[in-house]
Amino acid sequence: MKNERVITNEINSINNTLDLEKKNNCLACKNEKIISRDTIVTGFLSERIFGITDGSLIPVKIYYCTNCGFTSYDRRLSENEEKKLYSGYRSEEYQLMRQKYEEFYTKDFNYLLGHDEKGLQAKESLLSEILIKHIHNHIYNGLDYGGDLGQRYPQNFPIDNKYVYDISGVKPLEGIISLASYDMAKTIDFDFIMCNHTLEHIADLDSFIELVKGLGNINTWFYFEVPFDSPFYPWSPEKRIRNQFTLQLQRMKRYLYLRLEKVGTILAKRGHYFCQMHEHVNFFTPYALKEFLERHDFKIYFNEVNITDGNLGKVRLISILCKLNQ
Ligand SMILES: [Zn+2]
Numbered sequence: 001m002k003n004e005r006v007i008t009n010e011i012n013s014i015n016n017t018l019d020l021e022k023k024n025n026c027l028a029c030k031n032e033k034i035i036s037r038d039t040i041v042t043g044f045l046s047e048r049i050f051g052i053t054d055g056s057l058i059p060v061k062i063y064y065c066t067n068c069g070f071t072s073y074d075r076r077l078s079e080n081e082e083k084k085l086y087s088g089y090r091s092e093e094y095q096l097m098r099q100k101y102e103e104f105y106t107k108d109f110n111y112l113l114g115h116d117e118k119g120l121q122a123k124e125s126l127l128s129e130i131l132i133k134h135i136h137n138h139i140y141n142g143l144d145y146g147g148d149l150g151q152r153y154p155q156n157f158p159i160d161n162k163y164v165y166d167i168s169g170v171k172p173l174e175g176i177i178s179l180a181s182y183d184m185a186k187t188i189d190f191d192f193i194m195c196n197h198t199l200e201h202i203a204d205l206d207s208f209i210e211l212v213k214g215l216g217n218i219n220t221w222f223y224f225e226v227p228f229d230s231p232f233y234p235w236s237p238e239k240r241i242r243n244q245f246t247l248q249l250q251r252m253k254r255y256l257y258l259r260l261e262k263v264g265t266i267l268a269k270r271g272h273y274f275c276q277m278h279e280h281v282n283f284f285t286p287y288a289l290k291e292f293l294e295r296h297d298f299k300i301y302f303n304e305v306n307i308t309d310g311n312l313g314k315v316r317l318i319s320i321l322c323k324l325n326q
Contacts, residue, residue, distance in 0.1 A: 026065035029291035043101035070288035076203040119310020128154035150176030194223040231275030
């Protein structure tokens, strides 16, 4: 009996070791050629998730896949940790804590992020355009997975019933039907499922995409949209501002970033503590997102990068329209 336990422990220990090694594979394309660099978790995340207020650092590694360009961190948040980060997302308490570490994150800035009408409109017309061009069958039931208030539904593309499934439980906009649980969503046949600006936040990508997939069938159109950004040369205004204000020690590299992107990138890859782990834990390239979705049995019909303009400047987006393999 005792020996059995020892052997079981040994096997568990080997499995754990293998698991760790597996984590070194690219989470998007599973390639093993990963470059890693030491960095830390941002001060804001350290307090919000781990309750650290004494300035102690949480070391993590940033991973860059040499095959598909996907960038992520080795420290993946547990479900509970994700909950701590995202419950009360952008509330007053969230904003105040974040401003403690990131001076630019004022009340006004926080409001602007949640009420970027200009950006929303630009994204809406982009999505309308893509759907009108590529989807020629009638859509009876649409789902916005993780869609907050359902504000991403395009105006010019007809969808009979517009559902939203979001764990935040917020009251959706007029005309949008909120689904309180995943099981409830399972009872509906969806012709169209979209998932916007979510994948970049998800710790367990494989499990998450299986959940999204589980609500569709071989006739369902899936639309995924993520920012096309990189911690090595940030494109989104939010990250640019964050870097400017919070990483003051890196000012010289920042200067190079803006002027000599390539040199800045090389320095950034070498510099410790540069690309700190924040809310975006995954950075896709169009190729990485394609590889990731294909690995999960999706057939890609459309994959494009577009730039939209919003209150906070221009944003670069990856849009993918796909279906499950027959
Ligand atoms: Zn990869």
